[in-house]
Amino acid sequence: xxxxxxxxxxxxVMFGFLMPLGMLFFLKYAMGEVDTERAVYLxxxxxxxxxxxxxxxxxxxxxxxxxxxxxxxxxxxxxxPKLGLVLAMVTVSLILAIPGILxxxxxxxLLLGLPLSSGLALIPLIPLGSLSLVGLxxxxxxxxxxxxxxxxxxxxxxxxxxxxxxxxxxLESMPAALRAIAPFTPITYVSNAFRAALAGNFGPAFAxxxxxxxxxxxxxLALAHFKLDWRSQ
Amino acid sequence: MRVVYQVEQLTxxxxxxxxxxxxxxxxxxxxxxxxxxxxxxxxxxxxxxxQLAGLxxxxxxxxxxxxxxIVARPELVADxxxxxxxxSMALWDLxxxxxxxxxxRFRGLSAAEARRQTDQxxxxxxLDKLRKTQTRRLSGGQKKLLTLxxxxxxxxxxxxxxxxxxxxDPEIRRLVWEKLLRLNRxxxxxxxxxxxxxxxERVIQRVGIINHxxxxxxxxxxELKERIDSRVRLELLFKGExxxxxxxxxxxxxxxxxxxxxxxxxxxxxxxxxAIDQVLGAIGLDALDDFRILTPSLEDVYLxxxxxxxxx
Numbered sequence: 001x002x003x004x005x006x007x008x009x010x011x012x013v014m015f016g017f018l019m020p021l022g023m024l025f026f027l028k029y030a031m032g033e034v035d036t037e038r039a040v041y042l043x044x045x046x047x048x049x050x051x052x053x054x055x056x057x058x059x060x061x062x063x064x065x066x067x068x069x070x071x072x073x074x075x076x077x078x079x080x081p082k083l084g085l086v087l088a089m090v091t092v093s094l095i096l097a098i099p100g101i102l103x104x105x106x107x108x109x110l111l112l113g114l115p116l117s118s119g120l121a122l123i124p125l126i127p128l129g130s131l132s133l134v135g136l137x138x139x140x141x142x143x144x145x146x147x148x149x150x151x152x153x154x155x156x157x158x159x160x161x162x163x164x165x166x167x168x169x170x171l172e173s174m175p176a177a178l179r180a181i182a183p184f185t186p187i188t189y190v191s192n193a194f195r196a197a198l199a200g201n202f203g204p205a206f207a208x209x210x211x212x213x214x215x216x217x218x219x220x221l222a223l224a225h226f227k228l229d230w231r232s233q
Numbered sequence: 234m235r236v237v238y239q240v241e242q243l244t245x246x247x248x249x250x251x252x253x254x255x256x257x258x259x260x261x262x263x264x265x266x267x268x269x270x271x272x273x274x275x276x277x278x279x280x281x282x283x284q285l286a287g288l289x290x291x292x293x294x295x296x297x298x299x300x301x302x303i304v305a306r307p308e309l310v311a312d313x314x315x316x317x318x319x320x321s322m323a324l325w326d327l328x329x330x331x332x333x334x335x336x337x338r339f340r341g342l343s344a345a346e347a348r349r350q351t352d353q354x355x356x357x358x359x360l361d362k363l364r365k366t367q368t369r370r371l372s373g374g375q376k377k378l379l380t381l382x383x384x385x386x387x388x389x390x391x392x393x394x395x396x397x398x399x400x401x402d403p404e405i406r407r408l409v410w411e412k413l414l415r416l417n418r419x420x421x422x423x424x425x426x427x428x429x430x431x432x433x434e435r436v437i438q439r440v441g442i443i444n445h446x447x448x449x450x451x452x453x454x455x456e457l458k459e460r461i462d463s464r465v466r467l468e469l470l471f472k473g474e475x476x477x478x479x480x481x482x483x484x485x486x487x488x489x490x491x492x493x494x495x496x497x498x499x500x501x502x503x504x505x506x507x508a509i510d511q512v513l514g515a516i517g518l519d520a521l522d523d524f525r526i527l528t529p530s531l532e533d534v535y536l537x538x539x540x541x542x543x544x545x
Contacts, residue, residue, distance in 0.1 A: 004326045007367075066323075073288050074323035078339045079311035231290040231307055232283070233248045 001092050009096065016054060017100030021046075023168075024108050036199075039112035044195035045167040046108060047122070050101050051129040052190055053161050055093035056137035057154045062089060063141025064150020067232065076230040083225040086138045094130055101126065114198055121197040125210070129194065132186035132213045133157075135220020142228055160185075167191045186216035235299075237391060237422050238262040238285060243294035245280050245446075254280040256446040258294070262439075264390075267413070267423045269437035271430060271535050277446040278426045279319075282393050285424065286316040298391075315340070315389035317397060318380045325369040329360050332368060333382045340387030347386070354382040357412065359405065374400040381409060385416070392416065395426045410436055434531035442538050450538040457534045464499040467508060469516070470523035471496070478516050485511055494522075 005012055024046050066072030075085055109116050140157070144150035161167060164178055165187040171179060182188045193209040196202065238261060245255040254277045262268045270278045283289035284296060287307030296303050303310050318324070324332040330351050337347035355361050358378045363371060368379060377400045384392055397413070398406040414436055417423055427433045434454060442450040442457070450457055464486065469475070471494045475482075479496075482488045485508040486500030500508045509526065518524065 003331065004323075006326055069322065070320045071322040073283075073316075073320060074318045076288055077286055077311055077314075077316045077318070078336070079308075079341065080339055082308075229290070229307075231288055233290060 001088050002095065005092070005096065012096045013099045015100075016050060016097045017103045021100075021104055021107060023049075024104070024111065028111055036113065039108075039114050040195050040198045041168070041170065043105065043108035043112060043114055044191060044198050046104055047101060047194050047198075048129065048167045048187065048191045049162055050097055050104060051126050051194075052133050052187055053158055054097040055090040055130045056133040056157060058093040059086065059089055059134055059137030060141040060144070060150050060154040060157070061147075063138060064144040064153070065147035067142065067144075067230075068147035068150070070232075072230065081225070082138075082228050082230065083221060086134060086221070086224055090130055090134050094127065097130075098126075115200075118198045118200055121200075121202070122194065125190075125193055125197055128210065128214055128217065129190040131217035131221065132190050133161075133220070134217070135222075135224040138224045138228060139220075142230065161187055165191070186213050189213040189216070234263040234265065236261050237264045237299060238424075239295075239297040239300075240285075241295045241297075243281070243284065243296060244292050245277075245284065245289070246292045253446045255284070255291075258443075258446075258448050260441060260448060260451055262422065262424065264422055265417070265420055267417050267425060267436050267438045269433050269440040270424065270426045270443060271428075271433075271440060271531075272443035272449075276443045278443055279395060280446075281443065282316070282395060282424065282426055286310055286314055286393055288316075313389060314391045314393060315384045315387060316393045317384040317395060319395055324379065324383070325367070327368055328365070329363050329368060329371070329379050329382070330355060332379060333386050336383045337386040340389070342387055350386050350388075351382075354385055358382055358408070374402065374405070377401060378405065381412075385412070388421070390420070391422045391424070393424045393426075396428065397425065398427070398429055398432060406432065430532040430535045431530070437531070440531065440534075442535060450534070454531045454534065457531070457538065458529045461529055461534055461537045462499070463502060463529060465502055465505045465508075466525075466527040466529075467498040467500060467512065468523070468525040468527060469496050469498070469512065469521055470494060472520055472522050478520075481511060481515050 024042060028042070063072060066075070105119055105122065106116070108114070140153045141150055144153055165185055166174060166182055167187060171182055171188070174182070189209040189212040193206060193213060196206040196209065240261070241259050243255050243258040244253060246253055258281065270281065272278050280289065284291050287303055287310035290307070291304055298310060298313060301309050327335070333351040333354055334347045337350055338344065342350065355364070358381065360375070360378055360382060363375060368376065371379065381394070381397060384394065394413075398409055401409065410432060413423055417436075425433060425437065437454060439453050440451070440457060441448055450460065467485070469482075474493060475496060479488070482496060482498050485504070486498045489497045489499070491497060498508065505526070512524065
């Protein structure tokens with residue numbers, strides 16, 4: 001699957017960091033002076049967007065378009081477990097996203113004055129965070145009516161991940177309705193865990209966030225394994 | 234003989250549509266046979282093979298593969314069946330040998346065996362010279378050859394091909410048919426969807442003719458030929474005008490004139506020898522550019538039964 005990107009690898013890597021990096025610059029210069037707490041929010045939120053959204057978007061689009069054009073038949077006709085295929089796509093997406101995540105972390109930390117030493121703690125969080133929504137991505141891609149609908153669903157999810165969940169905006173500053181939804185979306189826990197790791201807060205709250213996001217990931221992957229039907233209708 | 238596929242009352246109506254793409258199909262495919270599916274465009278052939286391959290869910294009906302219910306458990310199909318990919322975009326960024334070897338690995342071959350089969354298939358199908366060309370840059374025919382190799386690798390006991398020789402030049406087509414026959418002799422069950430009836434006739438052992446989603450005819454080519462006009466066809470291509478000979482031809486059987494010099498006589502089987510003697514004696518080979526004696530072909534069966542009009 002990775003070889004499919006051999007002609008376009010640089011484009012994907014560049015796209016992986018361009019948008020969150022642009023947003024980071026925008027926030028830094030639109031907001032002026034940024035204190036450490038705010039910096040943790042911005043870098044943590046951007047990292048969450050890259051880690052969660054990238055693999056999920058790839059799944060929605062790849063499965064959605066692949067099924068629409070029947071291109072996915074090649075994979076569906078092979079004796080591969082559905083979950084194996086989903087995880088392969090996530091791995092590919094992560095491999096393509098890692099340079100972007102690294103650049104984002106380095107530039108974000110240097111720009112906003114965060115210690116680089118917190119980088120190591122992010123290493124286990126990256127795969128865990130990326131898995132939190134992949135089950136949902138696989139479902140949306142599989143049951144999207146066509147490729148165009150899959151695109152719209154991916155955009156909708158991006159809007160939700162970026163603007164309607166506590167990735168960039170502190171939870172307490174959000175409208176009541178979104179605050180009520182926040183505990184039921186894994187993005188909340190991924191953002192919290194990334195921020196805690198960046199700030200070096202590895203207490204019980206961090207463990208709780210990691211446990212919940214892991215459960216979300218495992219739960220939706222199990223659902224994907226048992227309930228996904230690659231067949232066209 | 235062991236039954237490979239048992240299809241019962243299979244019906245498919247696509248989501249949002251009201252036309253039955255497959256309508257109550259029931260048939261079996263036996264182990265080791267070459268089963269041909271013939272029918273015009275839009276008849277429902279591809280819908281059927283996609284359901285046999287577990288890529289499309291039926292609206293109703295049952296499909297059993299080696300006795301296993303593959304409507305309920307489509308994931309079992311890939312362990313026994315290989316399907317020639319129709320849409321090769323998943324392979325576009327690969328080199329041909331990667332596409333074949335990776336597919337072999339996915340089908341459970343060891344790295345060494347996948348490599349061995351890849352080298353063998355590339356040599357057999359003339360893909361050797363394309364090792365350094367990405368699939369996206371191959372011609373239509375070359376892509377078709379690659380998808381055939383992808384279906385062959387891993388040696389599944391059942392192989393499904395949809396128009397395997399389209400876009401191939403005559404030499405390669407012959408090579409592909411020979412390969413299919415070799416696989417069949419080794420025990421592979423082959424399901425073949427094709428429009429190329431003349432070529433397929435040489436390999437198909439049993440045939441289903443589909444139109445309007447329904448199975449219009451099913452049997453061996455010999456059985457089906459008996460259901461249509463069984464008269465022998467004498468085709469005569471005259472060197473000049475056949476004027477003086479037309480009355481003779483009309484006495485031998487029903488005459489159809491294709492051009493002024495080209496006539497076909499449909500004569501009763503029991504009178505064939507007499508008719509040939511008459512043509513050779515009264516007209517003579519010197520007066521003819523070509524003289525052929527033809528029995529009904531699978532193409533005649535296809536044309537007559539495929540439309541369904543004469544089947545009722």
